[in-house]
Amino acid sequence: MxxxxxxxxxxxxxxxxxxxxxxxxxxxxxxxxxxxxxxxxxxxxxxxxxxxxxxxxxxxxxxxxxxxxxxxxxxxxxxxxxxxxxxxxxxxxxxxxxxxxxxxxxxxxxxxxxxxxxxxxxxxxxxxxxxxxxxxxxxxxxxxxxxxxxxxxxxxxxxxxxxxxxVVGGIQGPINNSANVFYQFPDGVPHVVQDLSSPSDASLGGMGVGYKRRTLDKAIVTISDVISGMPCNVWEYAHLCGGYTPGGSPTTWDWRPAIQAALNAWACVYFPPMASPYRVVGEILMNAHNSIATDPSVRIQQILPNTTTFKAILKDNVWLMMNGAMILGEGAWSNTWTGMGGHDDRAIQLWGCTNSGAIRPHVRNCASAGIAIFGGENILIDHPTIEGTHLYGHSIPLLGNFQAGLYIRDSQPDYGICDNLRVPGANISGVAQGVLSELYSAASVISRAHSIQNAIIHDIPGQHAFYMQGGALNVDGAVITNTGLAGVKFQSGDSNAAIRSLSALGITANGIGSNLFEMNCVGSGSVNGPLLSGTVDGCAVGLAINGTIRDLKCDLVATNVTSNAVLIQGDGAKDLDIDVIAQTVGDEGIVMTATNASGVRIRPTLRECNQNNGAGKAAILHQTASGHMIIQDPAISDATTRMDWGIFNSTLGGTIRVRGSVNIAGARDTAVRAIGKIVEWPQESNLSGTNGDFTGLANVTSSSPMRTKATSTSASNVVLWQRSLTAGKTVMIKAKVTGGNAAGTERRSVELFACAYLNAGVATLQGAVTTIANAASAGFGGGLVLQPSGADMILLVNSGGSVAYNWSATVEVTEA
Incomplete structure (x- = not known):
């Protein structure tokens, strides 16, 4: 080896x-x-x-x-x-x-x-x-x-x-040691050198050393450099406070002059703990490369009404390292405001700033906004907690508009476009709008990316958790509870046209006063490419779409909905892809009234619609003459039997395409009602309605053999299948029909073939109906016939008397 x-x-x-x-x-x-x-x-x-x-x-x-x-x-x-x-x-x-x-x-x-x-x-x-x-x-x-x-x-x-x-033991003669060397402290009080290391009073060492902070002009290599490079303690400027007296109570001083002077002199200012708030009368302006750092227990109280506490305008690298410390507003809120402008009771305002932000600020009782961002680039507001006046000071009435937790605004030409704003982990409550993002004027350029991740927004008595009027927005992972109106609302209009590339994914919500997701366009506005997903328990509408919404993808789970799970209205909706699971819905599960709507695909699972028990309600209602909807694999049921129809196309001109497999159970009328066209009816369907499967069967067509069923209980004819003929087309019809005594053993099977065409608006048979096969067991009394009826061909069945027969048919239609 x-x-x-x-x-x-x-x-x-x-x-x-x-x-x-x-x-x-x-x-x-x-x-x-x-x-x-x-x-x-x-x-x-x-x-x-x-x-x-x-x-x-x-x-x-x-x-x-x-x-x-x-x-x-x-x-x-x-x-x-x-x-x-x-x-x-x-x-x-x-x-x-x-x-x-x-x-x-x-x-x-x-x-x-x-x-x-x-x-x-x-x-x-x-x-x-x-x-x-x-x-x-x-x-x-x-x-x-x-x-x-x-x-x-x-x-x-x-x-x-x-x-x-x-060596020490060999020293002879008197020794001047630290206990008998005189030393006068910087405050003028006489001491000995030994006091600098007093075993009974540790503060004497610091008191005995005089030092004046200086501006650094070289690398840190000495103790003096180290001290000068440390954050400035705001108490170093306490003598500049309004109302300051030596030995006086800092609870009565105005700290604004001291804070401003410290920020003007030093890059970083530290706020140490104090039992009472640092009272501030007026606005504090931050400079470029300024930062403040606070102990978590610190409170900074604004005294002057309608005043911002910390503001930076067109500065770079401005940071408020709050570490959970609180900024308290003056709190005087009014519901007579007509807009956010001109009301400045805000804790933090960053206007046109770059590479700036706030770390874990705790804001309370600011009447206009907790934090306001106007324009700027690369802004981070990390884990803010914002509590509005509704919780502390003044109640906001229902539908109150103008108070925001986080207020974002494009502000051209003054402060520019807001670009790359990141807000992770916000906790916002007690305001009219949790997050409000708006544009400044019709001339504004569409704002850039905002990312507001994993926010918790709750107890919003006025309006919306998110009210977004511009930007490529990302508000994923939010938890929303108890809002006056919408959970997530995106609105586009003449001044903020063509909102693009937004998402609200993984939203969890309950107690939503109106809509979980609301996409609204007015004037020339449009919303393009929104990605939505969420679960809501308790809302008026799960997804509300109004106007020119395009390329939408939504996955929605909604329970205890007072109105509709999905509502599509307005004009021009296009290419909507919606998967919805809804249970316990007050009215229709899905309603589409939108004009000129196309490419609307919905995969619905709907249970217990029309729990408000209104008259004439369907799980899916199509109510537009110029809109087209695709329904994929509908699964509809109602154990309470309050739903009149599973699918209802109520309007001539509009079209519903049904694909995949259909399951409808629990309709108190028929499973399907068609006044307008329902086409591409799939071969696989399982329908159950108190009054049968279809109303308006002539308006239901299939590109494959269509399966239907009906029950006859007397000699009167019952429609088993019906089809409107097309002018200029010869229609070949092949039908396979079976019937069986509901309570007995009689059975019958019939196979028919016929050709028909439309002659002056009237269906006409091209020769007699051909019976290809006809077999019946003894005692079978039912009958069937394929015949014209106006412009339609119909397949009729009857029981020949009082015996109830269950019929089913597979009908194949070919047009030439």
Whole structure:
């Protein structure tokens, strides 16, 4: 074998009880295991404390020791496994004997291992670097050092202590020590030097050192530089407070002049804890590269009405590191406002700033907005908590408009476009609008990206949790509860046309006064490409769409809806892709009244619609002459039997396309009602209505064989299938019909074929109906006929008397 590794030592600080040995050893006695314990003592393990396997193996072996494993995993403990061989050569090779290759190789392997063992020892020795005249201990201690005898000898700790003690003991005459050296403190009070380290009053040391902060002009290399580079404590400027008197009460001072002076002089200002709020009368203007840092317990109270506390205008790198500290507004709110402009009771305003923000601010009782962002770029408002006047001070009436938790505005030409605003983890309550994003004027350029992630917005008595009027917006992961109106509203108009690329994904909500998602366009406005998903328990409408909404994708789960799960209205909706699951809906589950709507695809699962028990209500209502809807795999049921129809196209001109499979149960009239066209009816359907499957069957067509069913209970005819003919087309009809006594064993199967066409608006058979097959069991009394009726061809069935028969048909229609 060979010696394929250069290692002869391996160390473990955790693991066990089995410890791999990654190098070859010839016999068990070549292995030495040393355990270093947490207290620094070491122990060489004996054979009773471990077992070995793998001696002689090319791949090494394994040392197994539960004893060693019990010490590892704590700081300072380790297990070192070394190959330690006696430096002898035990193999005797005789003259003129056989050449045994394996024996010779073992001799060479042993020599190689001994060389490795030597190198392992050298690697632990105290070494002199090449080209240097000193020995490098590599950060390790040198133990067991003898006392020095010559001037250039190394010195151990005990000898040095004794030497210094001898020198101090040899001093003769009076000594001026710190206890009897006079020292006048910066405040003029006489002391001795010893007071600087008073064991009974630790504050004397700091009081006795005079220092004046200075502006840094070089790298920090001295204690003076360190102190000058630290945040300025706002108390350094306390003497500038309005109403300041030495020894007076800071609870009565106006801290605004002190704070402003500190910010003007220094980059960073620190607010230490104070039992009472820092009272501020007026506005504090922040400079470029300014920051404030606060203890979490700090409160800053604005006293002057209609006034912002901290404001920065057209500055770069402005930061408020609040760490949970609170900014309190004056709180005087009025419901007579006509807009957000001109009302400035706000905790923080960043206007046209870049690379700026606030970290964990706690804002309370600001009458206009907690935080206002006008224009600017790269703004971070991290985990803000904003509590409005409704909770502290003044109640907001229902539909109150003009108070926002977070107020965002494009402000051209003054402060520019708001671009790349990030607000993670907001907690907003007690305001009229949780987040309000609006444009400044019709000339505004569409604002850029805002990302408002994982917000918690609750107890909004006025209007909306999110009211967004511009921007490429992302409000994913929000939790919304108890809002006066919408959860998430996007509105586009003449001044903020063509909102694009927005998302509200993973929304969880309950107690929504109007709509969970509201997409609204007026004038020339449009909303393009919204991505929505959410779950709501308790709202008026789950998804409300009004106007030119395009390329929408929505996944919605809604329960306890007082009106509709989905409402599509206005003009021009296009390419809407909606998956909706709704349960316990007050009126229709889905209503579309939108004109000129196209590409509307809905995959609905609707349960218990029309819980308000209104007259003439369907789970899905199509009510537009110029709109077209695709319904994919509808699953509709109503255990309360308050739903009149599952699907109802109420208007001529509008079209519903039905694809996939259809399941409708619990209709108190028919499962499907068609005044307007319902086309592409799928072959797979399971329908159940008190009065049958279809009303207006002539308006229901299928591109594949259509399956229908009906029940006849007398000699009167019942429509089993019906189709309006198309002018200029010859229609070939092939029908397979089965009937069975509902209470007996009589059965009948009939297969019919006929050709028909439209002649002057009247359906006409092209020859007689051909019966391809006709079979009936004894006693079957029912009858059927395929015949024209106005412009329609109809398939009629009857029971021939009072016996009830259940009929089903598969009808294939081909137009030529």
């Amino acid at each position: 060979t010696v394929s590794t250069t290692d002869s030592v391996v160390e473990y600080v955790s693991g066990g009880p089995a410890f791999p040995i990654p190098y070859r050893f010839l016999q068990d006695t070549d292995i030495e295991a040393v355990l270093v314990k947490q207290d620094g003592t070491s122990e060489t393990l004996t054979g009773a404390q471990y077992t070995l396997s793998g001696a002689g193996s090319q791949n090494g072996g394994t040392l197994t020791s539960a004893y060693a494993a019990g010490f590892l995993g704590v700081v300072g403990a380790s297990l070192t496994i070394s190959r330690v061989m006696d430096p002898v050569q035990p193999t005797d090779l005789r003259n003129q004997g056989k050449f045994l290759a394996e024996t010779h190789e073992t001799v060479f392997d042993r020599l190689t291992m001994l060389i490795q063992q030597g190198f392992a020892g050298i690697s632990r020795a105290l070494k002199r670097p090449i080209g240097k005249n000193y020995y490098d201990a590599e950060g390790r201690q040198i133990k067991n050092l003898a006392d020095p005898t010559d001037n250039q000898d190394a010195v151990n700790k005990l000898w040095m202590q004794q030497y210094v003690g001898d």
